Amino acid sequence: MRNYIKITALSLMALLASCTDVVDVDVQQGPTRLVIQASLDWEKGTAGNEQLVKLSTSTEFFETTNNTAVTGASVSVTNDTSGAEFIFADQNNGEYTTTEFVPVLNQSYTLNVVHDGATYTAQETLMPVTDITDLYQDREDGFDDEELELHVEFTDPADEENYYLFKFQRQGDLLPELEVGDDEFVNGNEIDWWYEKEENEDTDKIDVLKPGDVVAIEMYGISEAYYDYMDILIDQIGGVGIFSATPVAVKGNCINLTNPDNYAHGYFRLTEVNRTSYTFE
Template identity: 60%
Template sequence: MKNYIKPIVALFTVILTGCTDVIDVDVQTDTLRLVVEASLDWEKGTTGNDQEITLRTSTPFFDTQSTNVTGAEVTVTNNATGEVFRFTDQNDGTYTTSTFQPQLFATYTLEIVYNGERYVAEDTMNPVPNITDIYQDTEDGFDDEAIELHIVFTDFEDEGDNYLFKFERPQDLLPTLETGDDEFINGNEVDWWYEIDDDEDEEIKPLLPGDVVNISMHGISRSYFNYMDIVIDQIGGVGIFEATPVDVRGNCINTTNPDNYAHGYFRVTETNRVSYTVE
C-alpha cells in the first residue's frame, strides 16, 4: 500500500507547487472619504456627559493600514442655547468629551474641520418611552417553535415618534436593527417582538435558552429613521430579485467642497439599554 501512496503524494506536490500564476482582480475603487461615527446617545438613568465620536477614512478593498483620522477639530453645538462642546483628539481616531449636556427636543450641530475642509451635520434629540416589560414566548413569531422576545412600552401621545431597535448576541457577527414609528400605534401600549430565523448557510441559530441578548431602543428623528430604513435594506444583501446596493449618504455635508461629502451620520438620541437572558 505504501508504494501507491508515494506516487500520489508526489503528484499532488507537483500540482500544488505548479499553481503559481498571479491573478490580477480589478476591484472598483472610489474616492477616499471621511467616515463619521457620531452617535450621541443619552442612556436613561445617566447624565449623558461622556460622549465619543470616531473619525476615519474609507478603506480601499485590499488596504490593511489604519485609516484613523487624527488632527481634526470636532465640536457639537446646542442650537438653542449656543453652548459649544469641544471633543478632544485622543490620537487614535476617537474624539471625546465629558461635558456634553443632553437636552430633549434640542437640535444639535456637529462641526468637523479636517484637511482644510469643513463638515457639518444636524440632528434633534427625541425622547424614548420606558420599557415596561420584557418577556419571551413562541406564540407570535413566524415559527411557532422558535423563541421570540417581546419588548413592551407605551408610545407617547403626540404623533410623529420614531424608534430604532438594536438586538445583539455576543456570538453573532452583526446585530439586528429594526425601525418603527407610531403611524398605527400612536399613544397605545406596544408589544414589539423579535425573532431570529435559523440560517444554516450563515451559521445563525435561533434564540436558545442561555442566550444573552443586549437590547437598545432609541428615540430618533424622522430623517435618521429614513436613513436607517435604507441602511437596513442594504444590509439585507443582494439577491437575484433585489435592488443593487447604492451609496447611502448621511447628513454630514462638506460646506467647503460639496462633492467631497462624508460617509456616516450624526445622531442624538435618548436611549434605553437592557440585557435579557433567554430561559
C-alpha cells in the first residue's frame, strides 16, 4: 500500500511538471528618456538655499541595471523676474546641487537642463502653503471607526485657489503614501485632513496604525498643473482593479526644445512645505 501511494504521488508530480508551460510576456518597449527629478522644496523655517536636482535615464520594465545616473549635464534655474541664475553643480552621481538658491513665494522660475546635445526646459511657480494648526489622533472619522487615524488641521486661505500634496510615511514603512487635495468646496475654511492605513488589496492584510507608531508628515502647497499631474500619477500607483484608472503615459512639464518628441519624464516643481511628525499614544 505504501509503495502504491509513493508511485501515485510521483505520477501526479510528473503530470503537474509536464503541464507547466513557460509564458513569455511581450512587454512593449519604449525609447530611453531622460528622467528629471527637480523638486525644489522650501521648508518653513529654513533659508531654502540648499536645493537638489537628480538626473537619470529610464529603463525597460525587466531591466536590472542599477546605475542609471546621468552625469556631465548642465543644470540651472532662473528667477523669471530678476533674471538671477542659480547653477547646480554636478556631483558625478546623478545629483546636481546648489547652496545659493533664493526662494521667493509666488515667483515664477525656469529650469534649464542641457544633456547629450539636447536642451530641456520647464517653468513653474513657487507656491506657498498655510501652517498646520493642529495634529491629533482619533477613531471616529476613518473608514473603520475601531482603528486609529491621524488628523491634520489647517486653515485654507480665503479668496484664492489652493492645491495641496500630503506625504505620510510611518517609521519602518518602505514607501510613503501620497494624497492630493484642493479647496474647491472648502475655500477659506478650517480643514481637517485625516489619514489612516488601509487594507492591502494584494495580501488582504490590514496593517493599522497602533500606539507607539511614528508618522512623518509633509504638507506641500502646489500648483494646479502639478496637482493634476500627481492626481493621475497616484491613480497609476494604485494598481489595476475594476475601479482603477486606465493606465496612461504620465507626462510632466519638462519640454525638449531640441526634439519635442523626445520629452523627459519627471516634473519641475517649486513648493513651500511643512514637515513634522506625530507619535501615536
